[in-house]
Amino acid sequence: MHEIAPVCPDGDRGDCVKMLDSAASRYLRHEARRRKGLRMRNLEFLWKDATSGGGGCPALYKTEGGYVVQGIKLDDATRAQLRQLADDEDGVFVPANVLDRLREIG
Structure with missing residues (x-):
């Protein structure tokens, strides 16, 4: 697996990592919902x-x-x-x- 080296504004790698982690989390949640469907309780x-x-x-x-x-x-x-x-x-x-x-x- 290859590491992605983002281009960070002002050289602040910590903020870039947080931004990528957040984007990755949103993407994974979206993919899970897409595959499984949205579960609704208590209809x-x-x-x-x-x-x-x-x-x-x-x-x-x-x-x-x-x-x-x-x-x-x-x-x-x-x-x-x-x-x-x-x-x-x-x-x-x-x-x-x-x-x-x-x-x-x-």
């Missing part, structure tokens, strides 16, 4: 699409700090239109009535 079911019938989709769940949306997968052509979609992200379609109800509880 609270809020509601599903009023017209979905017997299926469970689309639906909305509340979790600590945000929401989880269960929706219909997008085809490749639609996914290609999403902006700055990271490797660990995806888009789903959700009917307006599922998200519009958030205004009632907001």
Whole structure:
């Protein structure tokens, strides 16, 4: 394994090492999340699409700090239109009535 010798401003190697350690930590956390997915604990079911019938989709769940949306997968052509979609992200379609109800509880 080769050591990377960063170009340090003002010759302060200690700050450069801290900066590289921090960047490496962020990268490793991102890679772990990308491979495994984001684990959410204690999902609270809020509601599903009023017209979905017997299926469970689309639906909305509340979790600590945000929401989880269960929706219909997008085809490749639609996914290609999403902006700055990271490797660990995806888009789903959700009917307006599922998200519009958030205004009632907001």
